[in-house]
Structure formats: C-alpha cells, structure tokens
Amino acid sequence: MYTILITVGVITGIATVLAVLLTFADSYIADYGIKKITINKEKEFEIDGGSTLLSSLTSQSIFIPSACGGKGSCGYCKCKINSGGGPVLATELSYLSKDDLQNNVRLSCQVKVKEDMSIEIPAELFNVKMFSATVEKSTNVTDKIKQLRFKITSNDPASLDFKAGQYIQLLAPPYPGSPEEVYRAYSIASATKDEGYIELLIGYVEGGIVTTYVHQHLSNDDKVTFTGPYGDFYLQDTDAEVILVAVGTGMAPIRSILYELLAQKSERKISFFFGARTKSDLFLLDEMEMFERELPNFKFIPTLSRPEENDDWTGEVGRVTHAIEKRLEESDSPKEAYLCGSAPMIDSTVKVLVAKGIPEEKVYFDKFD
Numbered sequence: 017m018y019t020i021l022i023t024v025g026v027i028t029g030i031a032t033v034l035a036v037l038l039t040f041a042d043s044y045i046a047d048y049g050i051k052k053i054t055i056n057k058e059k060e061f062e063i064d065g066g067s068t069l070l071s072s073l074t075s076q077s078i079f080i081p082s083a084c085g086g087k088g089s090c091g092y093c094k095c096k097i098n099s100g101g102g103p104v105l106a107t108e109l110s111y112l113s114k115d116d117l118q119n120n121v122r123l124s125c126q127v128k129v130k131e132d133m134s135i136e137i138p139a140e141l142f143n144v145k146m147f148s149a150t151v152e153k154s155t156n157v158t159d160k161i162k163q164l165r166f167k168i169t170s171n172d173p174a175s176l177d178f179k180a181g182q183y184i185q186l187l188a189p190p191y192p193g194s195p196e197e198v199y200r201a202y203s204i205a206s207a208t209k210d211e212g213y214i215e216l217l218i219g220y221v222e223g224g225i226v227t228t229y230v231h232q233h234l235s236n237d238d239k240v241t242f243t244g245p246y247g248d249f250y251l252q253d254t255d256a257e258v259i260l261v262a263v264g265t266g267m268a269p270i271r272s273i274l275y276e277l278l279a280q281k282s283e284r285k286i287s288f289f290f291g292a293r294t295k296s297d298l299f300l301l302d303e304m305e306m307f308e309r310e311l312p313n314f315k316f317i318p319t320l321s322r323p324e325e326n327d328d329w330t331g332e333v334g335r336v337t338h339a340i341e342k343r344l345e346e347s348d349s350p351k352e353a354y355l356c357g358s359a360p361m362i363d364s365t366v367k368v369l370v371a372k373g374i375p376e377e378k379v380y381f382d383k384f385d
C-alpha cells in the first residue's frame with residue numbers, strides 16, 4: 017500500500033513539474049513572432065504572438081465580454097475564428113454547443129495567437145470603451161449589498177452610452193491576497209440619462225476576488241477602471257406589458273430599466289416581482305414607492321422566502337415564481353419579461369412565465385452566475 021502511494025505521489029509530482037515547465041516554455045521561451053489578426057474582414061492589426069486572443073484584442077482596445085476574467089468559466093468571450101485558431105481545446109468544450117463547433121466559434125480567452133488569424137466579432141463591440149472613474153459615494157443598502165456611485169473621469173469618451181439593462185466589466189487591481197488584475201461583470205443600476213456617472217449594486221460573495229476588493233478595499237475617491245457597455249439584455253422598444261423579475265443584486269439592471277420607463281413617461285402596465293429572504297434583505301424601497309407614484313401602471317411586488325417572526329410581514333411569502341403564479345394575470349395582451357439573478361431562479365421563472373402564455377422569445381434575461 018505504502019509503495020503504491022509513493023509511486024502515485026512520484027508520478028503526480030513529475031506530471032506537475034512537466035506541466036509547469038511546458039507552461040513556462042510556452043509563455044517565455046516559445047517565440048511565435050509577429051502575427052496579424054484580421055477582424056470582420058475589415059480591420060487588421062499586428063501583435064506579438066503567444067498571448068491569448070482575448071488579451072491580444074484587449075491590447076488593441078477591443079474589449080470582448082469576459083465575465084470570469086479569462087478563466088474559461090463563463091463562456092462570454094466567444095468569437096468566430098475563421099482561420100488560425102488551431103484545434104478546439106478541452107478547456108473550451110463545456111461552453112461550445114454543436115452549433116458553435118460547426119461555426120468555428122471559440123473561447124477567445126483559451127485560444128492563443130500562434131499564427132495569423134481571421135476572426136469575426138459583433139460590430140457593437142467596437143463601441144466598447146475603457147473608462148476611468150472615482151468612487152463618489154458608497155452605501156450599504158443591506159448587510160451584503162453596496163450601492164456604488166462612480167463619477168467618470170476619463171475624457172474620451174466622458175460618458176458611457178448604454179441601453180438600460182446592459183452591464184460593464186469592473187477591474188479589480190492586485191491587492192493583498194489577490195495577485196492579478198481581474199475583471200467581473202456588473203449590471204448598470206443607474207439611468208441612461210445620468211450622464212458622466214454610473215451606479216452599481218454589488219453583493220458580497222465570501223472569498224470572491226472582485227467583491228472582496230469592492231467591499232473591503234475600495235473607499236470614497238478611489239480610482240477604478242471599467243470597460244463597457246456590454247450585453248443584449250436591455251429594454252425593448254415596444255408597447256407590451258412589462259414583467260420584471262429579480263432577486264438580490266438582480267435589482268441592478270431592473271432599476272435602470274425602471275428609470276428608462278420613467279424617462280419615457282411610460283403608461284405600460286409594469287409588474288416588478290422582487291425576491292428576498294427576510295425584510296432586512298429588501299432595499300431601495302423608497303425608490304420603488306417613487307416609481308409607483310410616478311409610473312401610472314407600475315406595481316412593486318416584493319416576496320420574502322423566509323420572513324422572520326419580528327418582520328411583521330404581510331406581503332407575499334415564498335419564491336418569486338410562487339408570487340408570479342399567484343399574481344400574474346393571463347390575458348391576450350402582448351407581454352415581455354426581463355429577469356435577473358441566479359441561473360436556477362431564471363430557469364424556474366422562465367418555465368412559469370411560458371406556462372402563463374408569454375412566448376419564450378419574449379423572456380429576456382441575464383444570469384449572474
């Protein structure tokens with residue numbers, strides 16, 4: 017038994033050393049020379065080969081969404097590589113569908129530029145810019161969620177042009193316990209008309225790199241960097257009835273959408289189902305009252321999954337899906353829904369909304385994990 021354990025240990029040790037040497041050799045010794053990247057058959061640039069496609073594009077101020085910061089664990093950084101991408105890597109497979117594989121879609125954070133490449137990206141990504149900003153105000157809206165207001169300090173551009181519902185990627189610089197720069201996605205919580213500023217709602221995730229930076233290291237007047245805007249989750253220009261559903265920090269893009277509807281003086285019927293555990297997890301209630309006063313057909317429906325005895329809660333109890341099943345009236349009038357929160361919450365809410373007669377293609381969502 018002892019001999020087997022030693023043998024396994026030795027083999028594992030040798031494999032680890034070889035893997036480290038290969039990574040080192042690939043990063044520091046292999047010289048791929050200058051490589052050309054052609055984008056959408058119209059833009060071309062040259063870079064030093066050997067880096068990932070994602071970081072090569074970033075070096076040219078072309079920002080592809082990368083919610084996991086290039087770790088290969090979000091699937092957001094997909095782009096089409098028509099030539100020069102080499103074989104698909106094992107680390108890409110779990111994020112690539114059959115369709116993706118047939119259409120040369122790859123994870124740009126995993127593919128290294130080792131030869132000239134021809135790629136395709138959505139044209140709107142050319143509008144994504146890098147911004148500098150300072151923290152103007154930071155408020156704890158619950159014991160786990162901060163509302164942060166940033167003043168944009170960069171001049172070109174001096175304002176973020178986005179659609180209500182879209183997100184940015186915030187950069188956490190190295191800090192004690194986190195040696196590398198890391199980007200994470202955060203939905204813009206403020207109004208599109210709030211020029212020169214953006215607001216975010218950021219929840220604390222224990223051990224999380226960027227949320228620890230935000231909750232424990234970021235102070236008023238500190239400088240931050242972010243890129244944006246990203247995403248195809250935004251308020252559609254229709255007259256349909258609007259169903260909004262969020263849990264926790266999923267409130268962020270929904271708040272921006274509500275400010276947009278307010279700016280439009282919308283008379284659309286709007287229901288906002290918001291889920292929290294206890295009364296102390298509810299926040300921005302004054303604003304929700306303001307929206308109810310200012311938007312003639314808006315209703316805020318908070319629901320608590322675990323109200324405490326001293327909450328004296330008389331509102332809805334249970335998950336948001338339960339409140340939707342109970343309160344959403346079925347009718348022939350066109351409806352569209354906007355959902356934000358965890359993947360399980362979104363998956364179960366989509367089912368309930370479809371069962372209520374809302375076409376699946378009219379259910380828009382952003383999964384936060």
Ligand SMILES: Cc1cc2nc3c(=O)[nH]c(=O)nc-3n(C[C@H](O)[C@H](O)[C@H](O)COP(=O)(O)OP(=O)(O)OC[C@H]3O[C@@H](n4cnc5c(N)ncnc54)[C@H](O)[C@@H]3O)c2cc1C
Pocket residue numbers: 083183200201202203204217218219220221222223224225226227228265266268269382383384385
């Ligand atoms: C499009 C989009 C928009 C988003 N908008 C927001 C937003 O407005 N506000 C907001 O707070 N977050 C938002 N997120 C989530 C955010 O991008 C980060 O994933 C989250 O803040 C955790 O980052 P981190 O670096 O602190 O944790 P990481 O270092 O990435 O994770 C540390 C550990 O925590 C786990 N973990 C990660 N996220 C969660 C979670 N939410 N709950 C429980 N465990 C988790 C990871 O699996 C890992 O094991 C959004 C995500 C996406 C994709």
Ligand code: FES
Pocket residue numbers: 081082083084085086087088089090091092093123124125126
């Ligand atoms: S950046 Fe997340 S998978 Fe590539």
